[in-house]
Amino acid sequence: MIKITFPDGAIREYQSGITGLDIAQSISGRLAQEVVAISVNGDLIDATRPIITDSIVKLHTFEEKEGKHAFWHTSAHVMAEALEALFPGIKFGIGPAIENGFYYDVDMPNDTVLTDKDFQKIEEKILEISRGKHKVIRKEVPKSEALDFYTKKGDEYKVELITDLEDGTITFYSQNNFTDLCRGPHIPDTSYIKAVKILSIAGAYWRGDEKRKQLTRIYGITFPKKKLLDEYLIMLEEAKKRDHRKIGKELELFYFSEKVGLGLPLWLPRGAMLRERLENFLKKVQKEYGYEPVISPHIGQKLLYVTSGHYEKYGKDSFQPIHTPAEDEEFLLKPMNCPHHCEIYKCKPRSYKDLPVRFAEFGTVYRYEQSGELHGLTRVRGFTQDDAHIFCTPDQLKDEFKKVIDIVLYVFKTFGFEGFTTQISLRDPNNKEKYIGTDENWKKAEQAIIEAAAEKELKTKVELGEAAFYGPKLDFMVKDALGRSWQLGTIQVDYNLPERFELEYTGADNQKHRPVMIHRAPFGSMERFVAVLIEHTAGKFPLWLTPDQAIILPISEKFNNFAKKVANVLNISDIRTLIDDRNEKIGRKIRDAELKRIPYMLIVGEKEEAENAVSVRRQGQNDIGGMPVDAFIKLINEEVNQELKK
């Protein structure tokens, strides 16, 4: 007999060799139907594998991440079998489970091109295989046998994968007529898969290497219940409705013109006003934190970026230098604000008594992004960073870093990004050539970030090799209303630019010292932040920020004059107010205002005119009653104050 400990601490005894499924069965028949994988002493394994020693066991259903992973991994295998049946001669790369579903990279036979017209027959074939209730069988194989299997099959991708594996660790999983190299774990049999959707196809380089062959990547998702698939598809529809490109067009916030150039957004009046409000919001916060505004031009001498190291690192992948006509001097479009700010620091001698100095600028920068990478406002070629650079003494670094964290947290709170995560990006210790700067400085910088984050009690994930080339960083990722993750704010420590620009301050000892620099952008860029905010709010911006706060809807044209009077009063009181004086019925005006996501609709007719009042309707709600104009102004002001409260 062996002892099995459950997550709640309960211990039960079972025969040695019992499986996860048997354990589930001993608890309830229903559970046994739902368990798709188990963890034994922290290792995720098949629910059908025997357990032979005392163990801590956790049962996973599709509800859990681990269960989904096994479920989708098996689904990838089933899809592979379906593809092999439909397209004989197809070769397989890798086919993992991902956050939402799975994919398989395949090499289509004879250059067949797969299109979305093939999706349905693939789905049908997958369901046909699933219904067969084929057991998923695990088999450990020696490396020689594994190589032999795929060499005979003619699948060079799998052969390459196996060549890199160590003998003795190789396992195959089979279901029905299909065998795949796989670490597992997998669900017990194929019948768990009840609903499937092939989502999209895309090209993907073999092993992520653009020099190697491009395979076809097929994305799909499966569920143990049809209902779950339907819900997922509804969620996808919802995400599409929130797409910032769509809402940006509907609300006339920004526009892309082919003539202006790809990736170069044009901010329309309502978008520009919104952005201006965002900038003012941050300027106010920054002023409180002791930042000073600076302004730098959009181009700079090539030498500036040679000094900073950006030219060496990115020169080839940037917009190419601009030459002056007479002298043939070279200028670069500004890809970063920091070199300019370093020169501002150098404009006069600095004393330790002056530090820290904090230069802030909404600086527009230009970066050459590959054409295929451009995407709405989230990936553009010209964008404005809410940039600032803090120059401080090494002793001040941690405190300054913590103050920046405070600003970022305040920003996130104000905009309702509750579920953010943070990532500390450090240098890859095995690949130091990728970075500039001394080991000692890197060590100090990394240490400061780790400590500051810990002292601010941030839950961080540490990633090696993700640092910027000049220093480590702390990034903030927010999840929007649909749970998608976006990187926004960033804080980076930099010992290298002060070195390269030979920045100095005079210490209390009357000696020259080198300051440390912090780069930081709480929004990241105005473009990306607005995009994420649109998707997060579905275009229903907070009242203080939204382009139009109120719209007056006269019942008929007879009340247009009164409407103008009210609008005038409100606009004078800094409430951004429109009038809908079209020759339309009130129902129509309400509908259009709702679709424009204007927070307050003020209906005025005979009764309101007599009482100098408005009848108030909140967007997304119904009539919330009438009130005097003064009372409405108070209501708005209170709501705005509430939104901006610290």
Added chain:
RNA sequence: GCCAAUGUAGCUCAGGGGUAGAGCACUUCCUUGGUAAGGAAGAGGUCAUGGGUUCAAAUCCCAUCAUUGGCUCCA
């Protein structure tokens, strides 16, 4: 940059070798209506661009450009 799909009116889209279509938006007229679409008429398009095939191309073929979904990249 690479792979694939797409490109028809301001927007969303249907159509398809032989008069260019719908809904919304727009203009004018009627209507003056109390909480999510009042009615009528009108205007609006070199069917992305350039070539080719054809008696005839928006439709078929090729190239280019752009958009979308991925891949690679991301200071």
